[in-house]
Amino acid sequence: MKRPSVSIIVPVYHVEPYVEACLRSVMRQTYDGSMECILVDDCGTDESMAIAGKLIAEYTGAVSFKVLHHTHNRGLSAARNTGMDVATGDYLFFLDSDDELTDDCIESLAKPLEKEWHDVVMGCLKRYRILPSGQREYVESYLEQHLPHDVVFSPSTMMRTISEWQNMTAWNRLLRADFIRQNHLRFKEGLIYEDHLWSFQIACLASSFYVVSHTTYLYRYRDDGLSAPDDGRKYYNNLMIIIKDITAFVDERQIETDDYIYRVYRLFFYKLLDFHTTTLSDFVSTYQEMRPYVKAPVKSIIHANGFHIKKIFHDLHFMMPPFIASYWEYLCHRYFYVIVSGIKKQIIRDDE
Structure with a gap:
């Protein structure tokens, strides 16, 4: 050859x-x-x-x-x-x-x-x-x-x-x-x-x-390069474009939405929501706008999380009606996840 x-x-x-x-x-x-x-x-x-x-x-x-x-x-x-x-x-x-x-x-x-x-x-x-x-x-x-x-x-x-x-x-x-x-x-x-x-x-x-x-x-690594921290709003607006484009790509190419593709949807979606956790109105409007692009069948959600109860609970909002799910997810992002993360970090510090 x-x-x-x-x-x-x-x-x-x-x-x-x-x-x-x-x-x-x-x-x-x-x-x-x-x-x-x-x-x-x-x-x-x-x-x-x-x-x-x-x-x-x-x-x-x-x-x-x-x-x-x-x-x-x-x-x-x-x-x-x-x-x-x-x-x-x-x-x-x-x-x-x-x-x-x-x-x-x-x-x-x-x-x-x-x-x-x-x-x-x-x-x-x-x-x-x-x-x-x-x-x-x-x-x-x-x-x-x-x-x-x-x-x-x-x-x-x-x-x-x-x-x-x-x-x-x-x-x-x-x-x-x-x-x-x-x-x-x-x-x-x-x-x-x-x-x-x-x-x-x-x-x-x-x-x-x-x-x-x-x-x-x-x-x-450059402090002034494209990989350096950029304007947050511009970056997360781009995440919205990426979510929409990968969904359109999957539809146009007739690619089966399997567990792994769902994980990619979820990755970008959570990154996007993280930016809006300080303002309820922004969070809810962003959630409701983007959810149709990332909503997967319940079967895909369960498979993608490996039948792990804790991980499935984390994605529970996808199984709720959209008008309820956005507020539920905001409470989890704003309070529950933050508190649990803080406790984990404190435990790690105590162990050290």
Whole structure:
């Protein structure tokens, strides 16, 4: 079986301090198959593209570089879509321009494809920050993979990790280009944390996933980055969009709403409600607006909670009439869950 060609797509916007390290990590790749790197200039006002242009002009290696330019700033989703439109590789790889690849990233991810071309191949990552001294400090991250390594696993396994808020990134994975295009998968433009919706769609449609037991991606934590705390209202408005879009996606693609998909609904729904616990009117209106999108059959609720009485009680509001459920759930969120959480934390402190 031939070695797949790979298109690395790198959106560039206001990353002047980081873009050189990012691109040099691409230039150091040990993979001996065909590789192209597509830079998408999203019209920043700093020197990011000047630095990138100089590096590319001086480069004499095997990676083929392409530079595309937007006419105005359109955001991360649009930049990724632009890169996908011109990519020629058998597999796509998204790299954020403030992060880096390990030298053997593509080589490690492509190795399982020597036997079979999977829809998705993922690697592990390390998360780090730069200290004032200039040294790197590697820190534990919720973004670490929590999946079986070096085996092919099912979509239900991937959906389960998404429902636990894991593996919801577009980067650090090879994605079979034909799979992406045949399913007309695009990043939703104008959406913050668009990776959440994208990851859900991938998990619904991909037939095979593979995770290599090797670190392939170096994720840089930035206080000023998109992963930093953002305006709360904007973030939770985006959660509302995500809930509606995943529901529409499931309906349009006629995907069976199983226990794992219900867990994803519930994850986003509770995150959304957490934002509104201080105001009863906001909580009730949000609950009543969004409940039709996340309401699952009682059977799915019971199965998703593993027949665990405590967890089923937690989701009891889904079995109530909507006009009662919103007030019941508010009381639980505002008082019961908070009190129980406080007691648990105190017990932990006492034990220590």
